[in-house]
Structures are given as structure tokens and as C-alpha cells.
Amino acid sequence: MSGIGTIVRKELADHFSSYRFIILFALIAMVSLITTYMVGIGLREELGSVAKPKFVFLMLFTSTGPLFSLVQFVAFFGPLIGLILGFDSINRERSSGTLSKLASQPIYRDAIINGKFLAGVVTISLMLLCILLVVSGLGLRLIGVVPGLEELWRIIVYLVISIFYISFWLGISILLSILFRGIATSALATLAIWIFFSFFVSMGASVVADAMVPSKEDPELFMKHIRIQRIVSLISPMQHYNDSTAVIISPMRKTTGPLVLMGPLERLSSERFKRPLALSESIYVVIPHIITLIAITFICFGVSYAVFMRQEIRSI
Amino acid sequence: MGHIIETHHLSKTYGSQSAVDELSFTVEEGEIFGFLGPNGSGKTTTLLMLLGLTEPTSGWARVSGYNPTREAIKVKRIVGYIPESIGFYDDMNARENLRFIARLNNIADSASALKIEEALEGVGLKEEAEKKLGAYSRGMRQRLGIAEILIKEPRIAFLDEPTLGLDPEGTIRIIDYIQSLSRDKDMTILLSSHDLKQVQKLSHRIGIMINGRMIAVGPIETLAKERLGIDDKEISLDEVYMKYFQEGPL
Numbered sequence: 001m002s003g004i005g006t007i008v009r010k011e012l013a014d015h016f017s018s019y020r021f022i023i024l025f026a027l028i029a030m031v032s033l034i035t036t037y038m039v040g041i042g043l044r045e046e047l048g049s050v051a052k053p054k055f056v057f058l059m060l061f062t063s064t065g066p067l068f069s070l071v072q073f074v075a076f077f078g079p080l081i082g083l084i085l086g087f088d089s090i091n092r093e094r095s096s097g098t099l100s101k102l103a104s105q106p107i108y109r110d111a112i113i114n115g116k117f118l119a120g121v122v123t124i125s126l127m128l129l130c131i132l133l134v135v136s137g138l139g140l141r142l143i144g145v146v147p148g149l150e151e152l153w154r155i156i157v158y159l160v161i162s163i164f165y166i167s168f169w170l171g172i173s174i175l176l177s178i179l180f181r182g183i184a185t186s187a188l189a190t191l192a193i194w195i196f197f198s199f200f201v202s203m204g205a206s207v208v209a210d211a212m213v214p215s216k217e218d219p220e221l222f223m224k225h226i227r228i229q230r231i232v233s234l235i236s237p238m239q240h241y242n243d244s245t246a247v248i249i250s251p252m253r254k255t256t257g258p259l260v261l262m263g264p265l266e267r268l269s270s271e272r273f274k275r276p277l278a279l280s281e282s283i284y285v286v287i288p289h290i291i292t293l294i295a296i297t298f299i300c301f302g303v304s305y306a307v308f309m310r311q312e313i314r315s316i
Numbered sequence: 317m318g319h320i321i322e323t324h325h326l327s328k329t330y331g332s333q334s335a336v337d338e339l340s341f342t343v344e345e346g347e348i349f350g351f352l353g354p355n356g357s358g359k360t361t362t363l364l365m366l367l368g369l370t371e372p373t374s375g376w377a378r379v380s381g382y383n384p385t386r387e388a389i390k391v392k393r394i395v396g397y398i399p400e401s402i403g404f405y406d407d408m409n410a411r412e413n414l415r416f417i418a419r420l421n422n423i424a425d426s427a428s429a430l431k432i433e434e435a436l437e438g439v440g441l442k443e444e445a446e447k448k449l450g451a452y453s454r455g456m457r458q459r460l461g462i463a464e465i466l467i468k469e470p471r472i473a474f475l476d477e478p479t480l481g482l483d484p485e486g487t488i489r490i491i492d493y494i495q496s497l498s499r500d501k502d503m504t505i506l507l508s509s510h511d512l513k514q515v516q517k518l519s520h521r522i523g524i525m526i527n528g529r530m531i532a533v534g535p536i537e538t539l540a541k542e543r544l545g546i547d548d549k550e551i552s553l554d555e556v557y558m559k560y561f562q563e564g565p566l
Contacts, residue, residue: 006419014407097403104367104399105420106392313369 003107007115008122015085015123024084025127029134031073036135038065040142047143054276055251057147058154060139062250070135071249074128074162075242076198082169083190085123089116090177090308091186103313113174113308117301120170125163132159150251153279157248164293165241169194171300178308197236205232237296244289251276320345320472320504321366325375328361328528335361337528338375343506348498350519351508352557358528359508360400363474366506367397380471393421396470398461400477406450410441410460413449417464428467435466439493455486462493465503472504473497479511487514494518516553524560532560 015021042065047056061070068076090113093099102112132155140146147155173190180186209229216222233239247253283290321343328336336358343349351359364370366377368388377384384391404413411432418428436442439459444452452460458478465473475494479487491514497503498518509515515522516536523533532539540551543559 003420006416009419010416093403096406097399097401098405099403100369100399101397101403101417102420103369104392104395104397105417106389106422107420108389313364 003105003111004115004118007102007107007111008119011116011119012122015119020084021123024081025130028077028081028127028131031077032070032131032135033138035065035067035070035073036060036138037142038067039063039069040139043143055148055151056143056145057136057139057151058249058251060135060143061155061158062246071158071245072242075165075238075245078162078166078241079169079194079198079238081124081127082120082166082171083173083194085120086116086170086173086177087187087190088177088183089120089174091181091183092177094181095183100313109309109313110305113178113305117167117170117174117304120174121163121167124166124170128159128162128166150279154248154251154282157279157283158245161241161244161248161290161293164297165237168237168293168297168300171297171304175300175304175307178304178311197238201236201239202233205229208232237293240289240292244286244293247277247282247286248279251279251282253277253282318345319343319378320380321378321506323362323366323375323377326362326365326372326377327374328358328365328370329373334528336365336372339525339528339530340375341523341530341533343504345504346498346502347520348494348505348507348518350515350522351506351525352510352512352515352522353508353525354561357525359525360476361528362525363397363476363506363508367391367395367474394471395474396465396468396472397474398458398465398476398478400480402457402461404449404452404457404460407448409448410436410445410452410463413460414463414467418467421468423467431467432463435463438466439463440489455482455489458482458486458490459493462490462497465497469501470503472506474506474508476508477510478507479509479514487511491518512553512557522553524557526561526564531564 039060043056043059043063063069064072090099093102099112103109136147136155172193173186176186176189176193177183180189206229209225209232212228213221213225216225230239277285319342323342324340326336326339327334339358339362351362353359361370365372366379366384368384368391371385379391380394382390405416408416414432414435415425415428418432419425423431433442436445439462441456441459441463444456449457449460461478478494479490482490494505494507495518498505505518507515507518519536521533521535522539523530524539525531532543534542536551536553536556537547539560540546540548540556543563544551544556
């Protein structure tokens, strides 16, 4: 086990001292702080006159300010964290000749890939935890409401799902760094996959839906259109993540289906007479999505593991 | 003294191409064995198979009695390997690189600290120990490779082209270090090189590999006598090697 420990330690030191990580972290911290600030100010203004509703703290994460909500931001930008941390993890070692040296030390070969993946997951977790804490702190000051225990649990579940989600992308990028010898090639490939899943799947989904249900005038047809669109877009892990976190972070939502966008005040008045879901019920609603996310993360890592263990270390 | 390294009809094929072909040879404990042969003759592949980094297609090998394919960890514990283009982490300095290797070999930091200083001193890199490896020259990197061996203190060292691309002064230094590894630490050394003069100077026995086959094994004088019919202690390896190389196996 000493092999894994040593490699994790080195990889963590590498991650935290690299400019890549610092820039990434600064960028994310900046965007989240600005988003939270604007959302927080907005919430304070809109809700200042009414009695504080339940779960107002969670609205900090879900309300779309002038730009986007924090949850949306992580869904969209999170993959980049995983991809950037991993796209050159194996092929850089290969090209600098350190891979054969590592492999000739008395450690199991899987310690190399396990160590790299583990260090990436730890980095991602710390990064997300930091961001959530800072955002919560700022939110506390802005809206002046202490989150309840229920809200805290929801945030923790959200954190765990997010870690799996970003680790999935880390797994993808490590796999690509095993498959491609060139660092530039694997970087491009990771970007291509990210763009495919974030833009093209949703575009493709509406194209497919349009083709299958050309007219949307009938409400029934319209619903069918939306259903097809959802089913197609489920091939993207981003969709699974969006669906599960949306329900986890807003207790009022009872389905993962589409909903009409409303401002916070409208939402409150419409939700006034609804009963919020308990956390366990919310999890129950989205458990298929959560399981899917966890499963694809493991599958992705498993494939990288298998490919790496079979590959010749030698760089011919 | 037993065979510390032994191979039996060891073969490796990549697709239809044969890299190592039915190789059988032994290396005795404590000797320096010179591995000769043109590029692509299978020397590196043989070393990788002995280390358990590549699986043989057929045949077997034993390193100190261990099977490198099945007991790779045990083999790697007693073998130090310096590949042809030795890699280091460019953003770490020499000390950090060595400490990393020590940790991978299960040597605690408290125990390795002194060893690292001694090794750096030994290869004359003490002054440059704080420099990042990115700023190291080729010669310095090779010396740091030797320092790695000094820290690991393996029973067997595989050195693949340790002096390739070095200036004459660097070459001489590396040769000195290799000699002292053999003499002071009783290491068995498998040395692959194209520099026939230094192989002659260092090796107790040599093996000549061509196209994946070992066509001759033995001390230089014996090889000279067998093929050239000359009984001369001063015969140069160049002549012997060229003769074997041109005529192939008998």
C-alpha cells in the first residue's frame, strides 16, 4: 500500500502547486462568488418584505441571477475541472520517461493509476468543499438566514453527487491520456467530448424530437415532443446530473420533468400551499440518476484500469 | 556462486515480428555482463522481460530464483533499472526526485535523508541538488540515475546505454561509478551499450545479440580465440565484435 500512498502524496503536491490548478480554482471561486453575491442581493430585495419562507438558503444555489445559478454553473463548468486535472496524467509520464521508471519500482502497476485517480478525486472534493463553504458563508451574510439541518443535509448530498459527477469526467480524461500518446491529442479529445455532451446532445435531442413529432400545436403532441427530447438527452451525464441535483437542492420539486421558469417571489407564492418533500423522498425521486452517475464513474475508471494494465509500458 | 539471472528459450514477438528469439543465457552473481548488439536487436526487450515489465511470449526467466512475470514485485525490489532515456520529474529538484524513489522503495524519509546526501555527494551533484531537473544536462541526469541506484542498493542493476550521448568526461565518470558499484557494493550488473571500449573495460563477460538471438557469450579472450584464432589478452573488442557481426553465428 505504500506505493499508492506515495503516489497520491506526490500527485496532490503536483496538483496544488500547479498553475493550472490555481488558475482553475481562482476562476471558479470568482464566478461562484459573483453569482452568489448577485443572487443573494436579489433574494434579499425580493424577499425583504415577506416572511422568510422555508428553505430560503437553498434558493441561493438554485436561483438564476442575471446569469445562471450556481448549480447550473457547476453542471456546465465542473466537467472542465475533471478534464483539466486528468488529460495528461499518463501520457506526460510516458513521454518524459518517468512511467517506465515508476513501473520498475517495487509497486503494483495499478498503484500508479489508482493513485492518480484518487489524488484527482481528493483534489476535486477539496475544491468543491471550499467553494461551497465560501459561498455558504457569503450567503449567510447576505440573506441572514442560518440553514436548517435539512438544508445542510441536502447540500452535503449535492456535494457528494457533484464529486461523483466531476470524477466521472476525471475518469474520461485519464482514459484518454492512456489511449493517446500525444498530450495535445488527448487535450483536444477531452474538449471534444465535453463539447459533444454539453452542446450537441441537447441540440441533437431537439432535432430528433422535431423529426419524430413535427407539429407541437396539440398539447399532447407537445408533451410527447418534450418527452422524446428528454429521453435522447439522457445519454449525456450532464442531464443526469442536472436532474438529480435540481430535485435534491429544491425540496419543492417532485419530478425531474420540465418546469416553467419563475422568479423567487412567484415561486414562493405558487409553492406556498405545497408540501415540500423530505430529503429521503427527494433522493427516491432521483435515485436512478444518482445510480447512473455513480455507475458510469466506476465503469469509466474500470475501463481505464483495464486498458492501462494491459498496455505495454515501453514507449516504442 | 549460482546463476543470479537465467533465461530459458525466452522469446518475445510483437505481431509477426520477433524481438527476442529463443534466448538462453545466464549471468553469475557479482559479475558485470556486457550486452552488445545493434539497435533493435532485442537487448532492451530482454531487460524489460527480466524486470517483469513485458511478458514473454514463450520461455521463462529467473532473476534470483524469482519469476519476473509472476513475482514482479520481488524482482523489482532487488533490481535497479536505468532505462536508456532516464526520466525524472522536471518540476522537482534532485533531492525531491530521489526522495520520491526512496519512498516508492519503502525507505522511510528519516532513513533516506542521509542516504540521499551520500548518493548526491557520491555522484558529484551536491551543489546542484536544489536545481529543478528541467535545468539538468544529460550527463547530470545520468549521474542522478546512478544516485537512484545508490539509494535503492539493489543486488542487480540493469543499465541500458548509460553513457549514450555523454561527453568524454561524463562517460569516464559513469564508468567509474559502475566499477565502484560492482566492486564496493558487490552488485551484479547487466550493461547494454554500443561503446565497445567501455564494455571491454568493464565487463567480465559479454553477450552479443543480433536479431533477437544471442550469437556468442563469454569472456572477450575466449570469443577472440574461438572466432579469430588469436590468443591475445590485448585484443580489442571492436575486432571481435565486427567479426561476429559480419559472419553471424557459426
